[in-house]
Amino acid sequence: MTRIRGWCPSLYDPMASGDDLLVRVKPPLARLSAEQALVLAEAAGAAGNGRIELTQRANLQVRGLTAARLPGFVAALRGAGLADPDPGVERRRNLIPPPLxxxxxxxxxxxxxxxxxxxxxxxxxxxxxxxxxxxxxxxxxxxxxxxxxxxxxxxxxxxxxxxxxxxxxxxxxxxxxxxxxxxxxxxxxxxxxxxxxxxxxxxxxxxxxxASPPPEEAPAGPPVGPSVGPSVGPSVGALAGGFGLGLPFGVMTVPALGELAALAAAEGDGSLRLTPWRSVLLPGVRRAAVPGLIDDPADPRLALRACPGSEGCASGRAPVRREALALLGLLRAPPPGLLHLSGCAKGCAHPGPAALVLVAEAPGRYALVRHGRAGDAPLAAGLSLAEAAARMEER
Ligand code: SF4
Structure with a gap:
């Protein structure tokens, strides 16, 4: 199995990654029943690396599958109605719906x-x-x-x-x-x-x-700027139709998915809704707390985007997720918008523009871009985390 740049994995087309095989699961309408979530949790726990990722397309990814375990995983998910039987249809089934x-x-x-x-x-x-x-x-x-x-x-x-x-x-x-x-x-x-x-x-x-968007509508596109709270749409905390829980860096553990399923079944309408803002909504649930997930819309981790960097990618020049959390600890105030730390200039975690972008040059060393993408020309380079924090707080 060859990893091809620009190609997209699916349940039937796993991608070879540094962590064995990766598959992408596309729940129809970005929605799982509690029963489907439990099937996925059990299958991912048995065959994957114990973590489940939520992508910006509201899809789920499981890594760490081996070729021997893949057929059982695929059969379990197909049996639960989480994939189309036709691999071609499954590959094209790329639609991000409104979460509610x-x-x-x-x-x-x-x-x-x-x-x-x-x-x-x-x-x-x-x-x-x-x-x-x-x-x-x-x-x-x-x-x-x-x-x-x-x-x-x-x-x-x-x-x-x-x-x-x-x-x-x-x-x-x-x-x-x-x-x-x-x-x-x-x-x-x-x-x-x-x-x-x-x-x-x-x-x-x-x-x-x-020629331009009608005046009554906000411009479409990925949310840039304040990334915490209702300005990015239904996301985290108490919402009109339920409760949202955020996934730090878009990752949750298998037990966390099991807890979400139990909450949906016991207190909600029995469903989990995936958002492209790296959160899971539980319709009908009024309050929820799941270890490892974010339940406070003011949590500054919601403003972070970071790829695994050197901890999961051969191109990564630094362990950016760990260093992103360290950087938050150095800031005197929450980031003034989306803060993207990238393991290299490719910017996988957030291809669009962000208020602040730090591109790793080496462990603990970053180049700074303001209001741009990871591949843009930096304003400063060779910054330590403390120096980056000080530069970020300059207006
Ligand atoms: S941005 Fe670079 S380091 Fe991060 S996942 Fe993409 S290729 Fe790897």
Whole structure:
């Protein structure tokens, strides 16, 4: 099994990583029943490394699987309804839904899943859709849809233009946009937008692009700036529809997943909802505490993004998660926005811009980027953690 840059793992296509095999599980509509969560916890405990990761696409990842244990793991998850039987459909099933969808959003999600299932096999494995309720931030995706008064707005990755559609027409519009993408050179939507322009792609799909987002809507895209509290959408703490628990660095243990399942069954509606903001929502639960998970929306760890660095990646130049926690201890005030520590300039933990980015050069040494990405030119280099903390607090 070869690790290919840019390729996306699934349940049927494990990826070789430094930690044996990695598989990605895509619960339909980013939702698990308590029973499904227990099946996953048991299977991951038996076959994986004891930890489960939650990705920015609201998928789950299990690492540490061996080739011998993989078939049993796949069979358990398929049996629990956590994967499509068709590997091609499973590969394309990339949709980030609202964590607590309204009936209209849920119906649209199901229609969009059908569009992805029926899409040509040539669709890139990383291609994905995201749908947001009108008042919520929309995660980044190739096509970003948002419910709006009287219909749906559509944006393309890398483009500012917005098109509108009636909700009932939106799935067909997405199918035409996929056809327009596949009609051009191979690549993702952002590349097509760069090369052809969003307005041209919309036009080929029979849609008319507006020059800018309608004024009543917030711009779509990954949340940047304050990452703690309700400004990033339903995430952590007491919420209108339940309770959210955050996963530090997007990781939870197998026992923690078991506890979430027990809480959902005993106090909630029996389901767990995965968010792209690295949290799990328990609808109907009023208060929850699970060891190792974040239940306080003011917890500064919610502002952190960090890859494993040298503790899990051959390209990592420092143990960035440990050093990120050490850095928090040096700050006199919470970070003024999203704080991204990256093991190298690739920036896997947060490909989008962040208020502050520290890129590891060596253990304990970082380059600083403000309001940018890990690959951007740094303002300063060779900073110790204490020096980085002091520079970060400069306004
Ligand atoms: S950012 Fe670099 S060190 Fe971190 S996971 Fe990606 S490739 Fe590895």
């Amino acid at each position: 969808p309204s009936p209209a959003a849920e119906a649209l999600c199901r229609a969009l899943e059908a569009v992805l299932a029926a899409a040509p096999a040539a669709l890139p494995g990383k291609f994905g859709l995201a749908l947001a309720e009108a008042a919520e931030p929309c995660p980044g995706a190739d096509i970003m849809l948002r419910l709006a008064a009287g219909g749906v707005t559509l944006r393309l990755a890398g483009g500012e233009a917005v098109a509108r559609s009636a909700a009932a027409e939106a799935p067909a519009a997405v199918a035409r946009l996929i056809a327009a993408l596949l009609d051009g050179p191979p690549g993702r939507m952002a590349q097509a937008v760069r090369e052809q322009g969003a307005a041209a792609l919309f036009a080929r799909a029979g849609l008319t692009a507006g």
